[in-house]
Amino acid sequence: MKLSKEVFVVIKVNWEGKIDTLFTTLETGNVFGKEAERLVRLIAWQKDEIRRNKKIGQQQVKITFNPKKYKRVEKRRPVAPNNSENYFVYSKSQLDSIPTVKNYKTINDYVRGNIKYPSLALQQIISGVVKVTFIIEKNGLASNFKITKPLGGGCNEETIRLLKNIIWQPGMKNGEPVRTRSNYSLTFVHPGNTYK
Secondary structure (H helix, E strand, O other): OOOOEEEEEEEEEOOOOOEEEEEEOOOOOOHHHHHHHHHHHOOOOOOOHHHOOOOOOEEEEEEEEOHHHHHHHHHHOOOOOOOHHHHOEEOHHHOOEOOEEOOOOOHHHHHHHHOOOOHHHHHOOOOEEEEEEEEEOOOOOEEEEEEEEOOOOOHHHHHHHHHHOOOEEOEEEOOEEEEEEEEEEEEEOOOOOOOO
């Protein structure tokens, strides 16, 4: 019998981006609870100096286990077999051919046609650069986003939204698609402001 389950994981993340507290509302040892905790521990949290001296608030992360939904996703995003070789991440200099954006000449062409300037950034007249590192997976989707130079007003979130929606032709090594480390810088220029 295939079971479905919604699990709420309660977490507290400190200012350094480390999990301070983590638990589920399920009984100890529940397989869904253990898997939900494992998945939440994979999330990379950012440091936030502003919260250094503030009390840590708790939040909930909902994880839904649904075999039917998983099968639909798996058809669109094939899951690689679980062996250590599949987890190796190459740099672009190690590849025979580097990743490219499908259906666009460059990543900047894609961004120009799809960017939505965040409303909060418009209101607060925010301009600047967001820098992010990420991995282009073998299936042409991006993962493991890490903001290395943040910007407020929703610009970080918009940068990641854009990168998540890109379909890539993955990097190739010895005729096989491989995981590739990449980075991107996106400049936000407010229409009523200039940024240099």
